[in-house]
Amino acid sequence: MPTPVLELEGVTKAFGSVVALRSGSLQVEQGSIHALVGENGAGKSTLVKVVAGVHRRDSGEMRLDGESVDFGSTAESKAAGIAVIYQEPTLFPDLSVTENIFMGRQPVRRGRRIDRAAMYAEAERLFDGLGVAIDPRRPALGLSIADQQIIEIAKAISLDARVLIMDEPTAALSGVEVERLFTVARQLRDEGRALVFISHRFDEVFDLCDTITVMRDGEYVDTLRTTDTDVDAIVALMVGREVGELFPKTPAPIGEPVLRVEGLTSPGVFHDVTFEVRAGEIVGLAGLVGAGRSEIARAVFGVDDYTEGSVRLGDTPVPKRNPRAAIRAGIAFVPEDRRKQGLVTEASVAGNIAAVIRARLSTVGLLTRRAENRAGGPWARRLEVKTSALDMAAATMSGGNQQKVVIAKWLASEPKLLIIDEPTRGIDVGTKAEVHRLLSELAGQGMAVLMISSELPEVLGMADRVLVVCEGRITADIPRADASPEKVMRAATRSHDTRGVVMS
């Protein structure tokens, strides 16, 4: 067996107390296309970033052509012949595509003058070789993502990269563009380069790749030849873990529908989304990152626009693009990135909690600290926010406590519906359980909860019903009793033939 071009063994990487990669292993042979698959948070991207020199591994072995390597920067990994093409390439929009390919290493003539003619000719040769028609003189501005990826690939080839890693390159491409990319990829493989292809679309993985490595929870699971396996086997490997009793939702009587969403459509983002959430019910919105879950939630709350469809809370229609009206109607929204969108980190705990109900607390337009503290106190106590004082700045608290403050802030407005996006991201296990207990309690009191989560166990443990979103459409509606990791995963990765229509 020939020596693999790139080989990783037991690579680990932690960010603070969060371990992103427990044991990453990968063997890529030259002249082959290798798929890397796994759930959200399985550690694929971290692994790629270690290879790319963005992160430095904590331990483990990384070998290139059998020699141990350690990259301290992207430049070092590039020099060693590794090229990474990200989902959304970063190009210089003002400069020509040719300059984008050769920036920093343009061909020069005597006197270190850039030889533009040679540069354009070389770019044209690269594009010809790839079989694409792009004017080498046009600026990168206005190029489609597919074309930008081609520019990145052309750059990689001109660097004579031996290992090309593509991180979900097809996520934003139409059917025709995917075909073109695959043609190019096969051609590169036949030239003897090694390719690593990260994708959630199994039909593409099986169509393109020779071998598949599965990762789960930051660990290497298995490597299989595509010809020896099938989709079911891969899905089983991806989710193959016990769904523990970590996330118990106490049963609560399910009442009348609180939220009714009908035919919600925003071209290119989500399509014909219809569902309801009942009082006392927790509905989990599952799916892969980028499937459109958060976008749907933002549209329901009125942050983002939509072209068709309606949102009703109880019997009252919720107007679009008007979060204030949504709050008045009784919707609370805890966003994904709590530091950026949910919390005024410089303000005090009490100030944050009181933010939504400011108008109600103030007398003749003036808001006193004392009123804030009076309103914020009970909530902070009830949620067991661990803070020395209510006037402490929110920035100084842990992620879990920040999340509690954000939830408390919304509970103070006494909502009928709570939309919560990734409720436990970046929170330690103990606090996680507390957040889950809290959500369960709220549902028990008759609140309707719409929970978006990328953590399958969390969705399966907490939700009374799981809605699976795939590429902007709801592809499954699974009641708690029938929900299994395999079912959710298959619905989340289903690639349907209308893809080109949805994405364009």
Added chain:
Amino acid sequence: MTTQSPPEAVEAPVEFVAPSRLSASQRFVATVVRSREASIVLVLVLVIVAATIASPSFLFAETSWRDLLLTPSILMLLAVGQAVVVITRSVDLSVGSVLGLTAYLTGRLFVDTNLPIVVVALAAIALGAVLGMVNGLVVALARVPALVITLGTLYIYRGIVLSWAGSNRINASDMPDAFGRLGTQSVLGLPILFLVAVAVLVAVGYYLHTARGGREMYAIGSDPDAAVLYGLPVRRRVFAAFVLSGGLAGLAGVVYAARYGTISSSAGTGIELQAVAAVVIGGVAIFGGSGTVWGAAIGAILLVTINRALPIVGIPDFWQQALVGVLILGAIVLDRILAARRARILVEARDAQGATA
């Protein structure tokens, strides 16, 4: 604003679909004619024609031609340096104070020493470069927006001149006659100081267009994050831009001393905003990445010429200022329209290409 012609908008998409079929020389002519710079030249010509019609002496008196070129020389130098800084997505507000400091140093050296003119000029340029280095170091290391930092050094550098010069004034009689003659002499009908400015312009323009370092400056301004991912020496290039801007402000200080002969501590106050205005009018994108020093230099000439022409055409003082403001806003609006149009054409070209692929 009047340079857009509708037929062009219809034809342009076709050109981008496939690799250009035009010959190199045709492409060059097309680029020049359609360039942003050409439209400023057109406005400049219109201003000169209007002023000359109102008062023929604007162009045809004995010293008119000389003044037309000589007056903008100082601002041209500043605008070239400013353009380079703005292209890298920064801004240098301290150039007016640097000019004041170096102009006073020039005068002081003539008064206190017997150094030759060349040495004095080099000393002033060196001081400017050192002041630019201070700007560049702080911007590159502190990661605080250049706007804030150079606003600070604007006051610091001006403070230094104020306490050094006090109410002192250096006059033409304190400086060598040969130096004073530099301010008025011409070679082949072109004022020497103008030639100096043009020489700098050509050198910097050439560097930005043909050197890797120059292209990297555009890349950094176009997308700083991408520049880091590309492994470009971002800090070094930004630092170099500030050193260049400072050095050119130093040279502008020498030119100021030669041109006006009188130097007080307030020399060059407020000129930094004119330099920024010239850059914007000249089509350099304020967020970096596009535009040329040629445009900035022509913008400087336009700005100075308008200020001289408006009183001749008989426009009252207040409206002169307002008109300059309109010009700046007009330039920005024009750039937005052109950028939007360009983006649309490029997207259309892509779609057309996708349809045929």
